[in-house]
Amino acid sequence: MTHRIAIIGASGYTGAELIRLIATHPGFEVAALAANSKAGQAMASVFPHLRHLDLPDLVTWEDIAFDDIDLCFCALPHKTSQQVIARLPQHLRIVDLSADFRLEDPAAYARWYGNDHAAPDLQDEAVYGLTEFYRAEIAAARLVAGTGCNAATGQFALRPLIAGGVIGLDDIVLDLKCGVSGAGRALKENLLHAELSEGTHAYALGGTHRHLGEFDQEFSKLAGRDVRVQFTPHLMPMNRGILATVYVSGDPEAVHHTLSEAYAEEPFLTVLPMGESPSTHHVRGSNFCHIGVSGDRVGNRAIVTAALDNLTKGSSGQAVQNANLMLGEDETAGLMLAPCYP
Amino acid sequence: MTHRIAIIGASGYTGAELIRLIATHPGFEVAALAANSKAGQAMASVFPHLRHLDLPDLVTWEDIAFDDIDLCFCALPHKTSQQVIARLPQHLRIVDLSADFRLEDPAAYARWYGNDHAAPDLQDEAVYGLTEFYRAEIAAARLVAGTGCNAATGQFALRPLIAGGVIGLDDIVLDLKCGVSGAGRALKENLLHAELSEGTHAYALGGTHRHLGEFDQEFSKLAGRDVRVQFTPHLMPMNRGILATVYVSGDPEAVHHTLSEAYAEEPFLTVLPMGESPSTHHVRGSNFCHIGVSGDRVGNRAIVTAALDNLTKGSSGQAVQNANLMLGEDETAGLMLAPCYP
Amino acid sequence: MTHRIAIIGASGYTGAELIRLIATHPGFEVAALAANSKAGQAMASVFPHLRHLDLPDLVTWEDIAFDDIDLCFCALPHKTSQQVIARLPQHLRIVDLSADFRLEDPAAYARWYGNDHAAPDLQDEAVYGLTEFYRAEIAAARLVAGTGCNAATGQFALRPLIAGGVIGLDDIVLDLKCGVSGAGRALKENLLHAELSEGTHAYALGGTHRHLGEFDQEFSKLAGRDVRVQFTPHLMPMNRGILATVYVSGDPEAVHHTLSEAYAEEPFLTVLPMGESPSTHHVRGSNFCHIGVSGDRVGNRAIVTAALDNLTKGSSGQAVQNANLMLGEDETAGLMLAPCYP
Amino acid sequence: MTHRIAIIGASGYTGAELIRLIATHPGFEVAALAANSKAGQAMASVFPHLRHLDLPDLVTWEDIAFDDIDLCFCALPHKTSQQVIARLPQHLRIVDLSADFRLEDPAAYARWYGNDHAAPDLQDEAVYGLTEFYRAEIAAARLVAGTGCNAATGQFALRPLIAGGVIGLDDIVLDLKCGVSGAGRALKENLLHAELSEGTHAYALGGTHRHLGEFDQEFSKLAGRDVRVQFTPHLMPMNRGILATVYVSGDPEAVHHTLSEAYAEEPFLTVLPMGESPSTHHVRGSNFCHIGVSGDRVGNRAIVTAALDNLTKGSSGQAVQNANLMLGEDETAGLMLAPCYP
Structure with a gap:
């Protein structure tokens, strides 16, 4: 049927x-x-x-x-x-x-x-x-x-980590790089090719982006307490794609393990091998989300990167x-x- | 099976x-x-x-x-x-x-x-x-x-016109705009992002591009005589797509009618309404080819434009x-x- | 002062x-x-x-x-x-x-x-x-x-040739590739990054672009008779630059010689050695115009390419x-x- | 002379x-x-x-x-x-x-x-x-x-803050967005237009980028103690420009005031009004560096953004x-x- x-x-x-x-x-x-x-x-x-x-x-x-x-x-x-x-x-x-x-x-x-x-x-x-x-x-x-679309990207990177208690809740930083189609087919000066091509800038700084409402709701529910992340989006000279770079405190191996376990059976979410990181190029036009985890020379810090196509x-x-x-x-x-x- | x-x-x-x-x-x-x-x-x-x-x-x-x-x-x-x-x-x-x-x-x-x-x-x-x-x-x-890929684009624009005898054979000009993936994943300086982005240039000028061998073979067979077109490709700051702009002598209505008839039943070739023209954007990642025909204020001249994705x-x-x-x-x-x- | x-x-x-x-x-x-x-x-x-x-x-x-x-x-x-x-x-x-x-x-x-x-x-x-x-x-x-800006590019390629009588006047084809800033800072859907990036298309087909008024006026004055060129602009995924590919009949060596002589003393116009062709990349942000001439395997045909920055x-x-x-x-x-x- | x-x-x-x-x-x-x-x-x-x-x-x-x-x-x-x-x-x-x-x-x-x-x-x-x-x-x-080039960008954002003692030294995160010309005119697959255009990814994750040597040396000298920042660069689909988004703890007003005072007489460094943020577009091809400061809804956090042209x-x-x-x-x-x- x-x-x-x-x-x-x-x-x-x-x-x-x-x-x-x-x-x-x-x-x-x-x-x-x-x-x-x-x-x-x-x-x-x-x-x-x-x-x-x-x-x-x-x-x-x-x-x-x-x-x-x-x-x-x-x-x-x-x-x-x-x-x-x-x-x-x-x-x-x-x-x-x-x-x-x-x-x-x-x-x-x-x-x-x-x-x-x-x-x-x-x-x-x-x-x-x-x-x-x-x-x-x-x-x-x-x-x-x-x-x-930004809320989805950040949640794919963070939900199992918050639910699993493997990261700190008070110093989460989401730095997102966003393709321009996320803003729709709107006639706005800042969406013109001449204004966007070959450059980048942050926008909605200071915790003012509306998708924070979703992060607050979902992360607080998961944690059983108020969680307030920092989230700064950047407009990229590209039509499709979001790359989230998420800075958290916690053990990188535990972070990688937790995400890998959580998404082991998911058809659209893939956790890359430890230390590898995704590119928006590799998910463009698809329903897949690639997630990477890296440690840092600074102890007890992990970087989670997640890439998906904002339109898909x-x-x-x-x-x-x-x-x-x-x-x-x-x-x-x-x-x-x-x-x-x- | x-x-x-x-x-x-x-x-x-x-x-x-x-x-x-x-x-x-x-x-x-x-x-x-x-x-x-x-x-x-x-x-x-x-x-x-x-x-x-x-x-x-x-x-x-x-x-x-x-x-x-x-x-x-x-x-x-x-x-x-x-x-x-x-x-x-x-x-x-x-x-x-x-x-x-x-x-x-x-x-x-x-x-x-x-x-x-x-x-x-x-x-x-x-x-x-x-x-x-x-x-x-x-x-x-x-x-x-x-x-x-260039040979395909030019032939879609021209074969029915040559076969049908509706255009002149001695003054055909193909000006092609080609995406960079046509050159493959080769390590060449001129394929670097820094060399290509935000600009364009012609290459293989003067009738030296190898795809001319195909044009010569196929068009001459169709015409029953030697046909030698002019063909100049241009490298575009885009990954996928070829746009052919073909300048021919002939009646634009006859040109449009001939192409429309020839491709009426084709699943992948679409002739747009008279005066409309295609964009490589609209075929990217697909097996479709869009073809447009326009006249010109100069009498007995037609412009055929054809767009397809070179990789598809x-x-x-x-x-x-x-x-x-x-x-x-x-x-x-x-x-x-x-x-x-x- | x-x-x-x-x-x-x-x-x-x-x-x-x-x-x-x-x-x-x-x-x-x-x-x-x-x-x-x-x-x-x-x-x-x-x-x-x-x-x-x-x-x-x-x-x-x-x-x-x-x-x-x-x-x-x-x-x-x-x-x-x-x-x-x-x-x-x-x-x-x-x-x-x-x-x-x-x-x-x-x-x-x-x-x-x-x-x-x-x-x-x-x-x-x-x-x-x-x-x-x-x-x-x-x-x-x-x-x-x-x-x-288009009119300037075409005239730099053609004026000395028309004035010098070295090319045919009835089969001139100007195929132009134009950066988007030529359309200004206007809120138009077709100027959005999402609509323009990574693709190209022709516009103002059929001899309808307004810059033809300038070509008609200037070329006819030079020739002492009416001259009507074909001119098709294409919108490029780039902010600055115009590349004109001009197809003319005439002896390529004479074409190159005539342009070289005409511009020998010009501070901003450079005629490249025979067979070389310019790129908009190489004039971006400057007041220079680079001009190339090539012959073609088709006899008595020359291709003149000219590149300049439309804003400069x-x-x-x-x-x-x-x-x-x-x-x-x-x-x-x-x-x-x-x-x-x- | x-x-x-x-x-x-x-x-x-x-x-x-x-x-x-x-x-x-x-x-x-x-x-x-x-x-x-x-x-x-x-x-x-x-x-x-x-x-x-x-x-x-x-x-x-x-x-x-x-x-x-x-x-x-x-x-x-x-x-x-x-x-x-x-x-x-x-x-x-x-x-x-x-x-x-x-x-x-x-x-x-x-x-x-x-x-x-x-x-x-x-x-x-x-x-x-x-x-x-x-x-x-x-x-x-x-x-x-x-x-x-990355080291310069990060230092412009941070030196006066470290020297002035207005930010925490143990939780500094530098997220950098870098144009491709920073990698030079090298024949590497990841620098091809086809690999870079219309997408982005992080690289040198985990505190492995060599410019960290400069950060360590300079920030530690300024602070009089070891300082180890987190620094993650991202390759952008653009030729020129670096945008640093720097996450620090401290009073945003103090951060803005300290940077404004420090650079008040500098011909090339401009601190934007509080809450505004720079774009790499606006410094391209120039020797200027624009710096912005924003607070966040999360208390005692400031975001410093700095944009410059990596080649200039x-x-x-x-x-x-x-x-x-x-x-x-x-x-x-x-x-x-x-x-x-x-």
Whole structure:
């Protein structure tokens, strides 16, 4: 049986990435595509790289016949997403890629996003979508909140270490290098090629990046106490990819062992041999995440590096992985595409 | 039934691309990988992006047990390729990705490549591998010679026009913009990031590029007379992709109509609506080729633009497409991956 | 004596490039900077790379005290430029970087730019700013119209050849590869890093690019008859640089000799030895233009390649060169900066 | 008076950068250029971007007439450099850009570089070339050892903080993002465009990078006790630039104040307003270093970011700055070139 999929917000990069993945998914078919600002257009004119696919034209989301839809991906900006999802049919399975249902505490949402949550009742039923750690809940969920791409990367590096008590909790530093597609297809001066190519800079310094809300929520839950990491993202002259370099205190061998054990059976997470480190090049366009551990000449310090593709494992690939669970598909269905290198 | 595939020359970019494509091919499995200079190494150390695959370690090609092999891709440098293929089992199906069997006339080979052909008898049986134009021959062939990536791009733009007599034959200009992976994983100063990024230049000016041998052979056959095009490649600051801008004399509408008709049923070749033009971005990582036609304010002139990915449709994707024909698979098997954009 | 310079339109890339050049110009000082949309801001906030300079804050152009100004660069968008310049003091020396005063014939302007010229009287006194060919007129001019960056590149390749009668006039093809900064600091989707990096495409196909107005005007004057070239620009994944590949009929040796003779004494134009070809890498950030000539195996065909930096020699460097002539400075003053490579 | 300058190792990127800077230096002229592997060649063939300069051809260093030379830049690889400098005339002023004379302790040199020092006596007289902190010594020196480019960046961020006692000494983390030209014009697979473009990875993890020798030496001297920082470099898909993100404990306001005071009079070092952060884009091609300070929501933590161009302020620009001091020129002579942006 083929599941019929709708995508709301199909004119952005995560929408396009969903379609790319579904294109070769054996159990999914794209049944409806919505993008209200471009309703009426053919996808081939919005994303010519999808020209070979037999896709429905863009419509407004209000025009989707949801009775025929098995699952809906919602790839809208935050704040808009909660407003739209609140108006979707109550029984519809939804994977939301926005930030709107990631934070369990509406006060935390208001603090990080600057507006009150418009659908706190939906928040109550939403499941946090970091697949590897919430499999059962996701499989049973109606509404899954996809994680932030930076938040996913940092959590893959740190969750087993915090849960296992093998690192210090008060001096964790996450230095992230982020590809520009994470910022979406937005008309902003700082996303122009002329402003980005051949250089780099930090942004959201000082603990102001919104994905910190996810780190706080998840790491504190794991540790049973408040955990506040330092997190500084940097904009890279590259389209796809996140590299996290995480500085922790703890025994490097224990760190490596803990991560290796935790991910031994995971199809998409690979811990490299001790001392090796990953590259975003080697996961580009794929749902894989490569993780490395190194020690340092400074005693009791470990460096964990994690690389994934922000559009795939960090967003749309994760969303498909969650949809697979929700619809009873094999979790890896449609997601075993090899990275595109070079 | 799954066909068992060997790849000789697996440590280069076209070798890696073959593996990427076979990774999700429903009817192929990688049975042996050879790279004599790296024999004994694991593929994960040579190409970490293939780490998730269960691949055999690299061996020397002499160590492959060819009795178990259904088809062998040979991705060696030219000159080496003919020497190796001459020593392979006589009945083994082979798709060669080098330049060694592209030119029917050994004298032409010697002129363009600077050395005598070492296996002229094999040349006699080799079929030129431009799939869309040699389907029957390829399906029946034992040895198929993959085309040059630039040669493929130019031929997709021009073959139906020459065959149809709708353009002039004496003033064809091909201006090509080529991604750097076409030059392979070679340690050359001009392929360094520092030498290439953020700039461009022409190379092989004056009609000296070896792919001209293929243009001459194929276009002259089609026209029934000698055809000598001008062809100037340019090295682009990008890893994948070829964009051909072809200047011809003729009626633009006739040009568009002829190409549209010729490729109407082709799964991988798309002619865009009149006046639109393709981008290499929109075919990256895929086996598709997008073709555009425009007129010019100068009368009776048409501009044909064609974009493909040199590693996929220009090389390894074409090779898999040919292998599909040779082994009785669906021609598109394993090749419907959507382009990776952005 | 130091000349006091004003720049209107200082918040764009050509404005910033003017300031970069004036920063080390021995005879110029920046006396006023205008950008109406950013009036009141410090230049360090608009262009942090100019932070080390002691620059005046941005004002509206209406607030500039023009009595103290020796020369004004106007780096506004076309159409706005003519409106502003018409209201500047009548005696003020002006170098305009827009397209507004390049075309002598108001009808041609209206045809290429889609609006009637708002200051046809000023057009009468404007001098076309291609320095090497209009030195005397520029030195005596009050108003100089900077050329298009593509138009400059093509003319450097072709003017001596057309004037000298050494090439055919009816089959000239200009294939240009253009860096993205030529499009300015505009918020357009196609200028985003995610849309541009790692790929290329043609644009303005079919003889529709506005710089053709300049080619028509200048080449026809030189030839004493109408000349209509084919010109196709391509957007490159690079910030600076234009590479023109020009296909002409004629004797390659005569072509090389004619260009070499024409530019033998030029400080900024270099003709490479026969058969060599230039790279945009080698002129980046400089006022130099490198020109190469090759023959082709097809008889009586020559390929002229020309490389310059669109922001420098193609725009702001040319503007400073013209200002030097207008103010009696050495023509090369402030312009001998070596290219920034790699 | 013009000082006559020789450059040994002129065929590498730092050699080319020296020539670029000297090209517009009012008091220096290039009198001799050596590169033993390319002796006899014209610089225009090795670095076509320097074609407009009237430069001497390359010779072997043994063929330089040192009697006519006022100062010699030595831009050779480490180990070779000490062997060559040991054979240069005893009185010749030398600025060495290699790593050979940076470490005062020969045992430290042997430990970090893996070979015994071949000229320990010269080491005794060598002065560490971080201009802003060793001005008097450099002005009086015969032999100056240029610093590592990463070492310079980290020291600009940290020296005043360590000297001033405003940060903790035991938890300093330097995360550096480095452009590829820092690795030189070397034929290494990992420096190919195809391997680097559009991705990033860490290298020299675990406290193994050789520039740590400099950090240890300088920070320990400043602190009066052993200081061992963590330092992890990352290779960026960009040619020029280093961005250091430095995580320290301490009061952010005190950190900002200390750096601002320390660099208030420095012509090339700029501390941005509190909370702002620099970009490598904004210093490219220049001798400037921009430094930012931010606090964090985690108490008593500060993040110092520093950006410079590794080839200029990190290497050849520093070298010219030191040569200016050694030869009695104004320290900024030839170095006030504005950054090349975009």
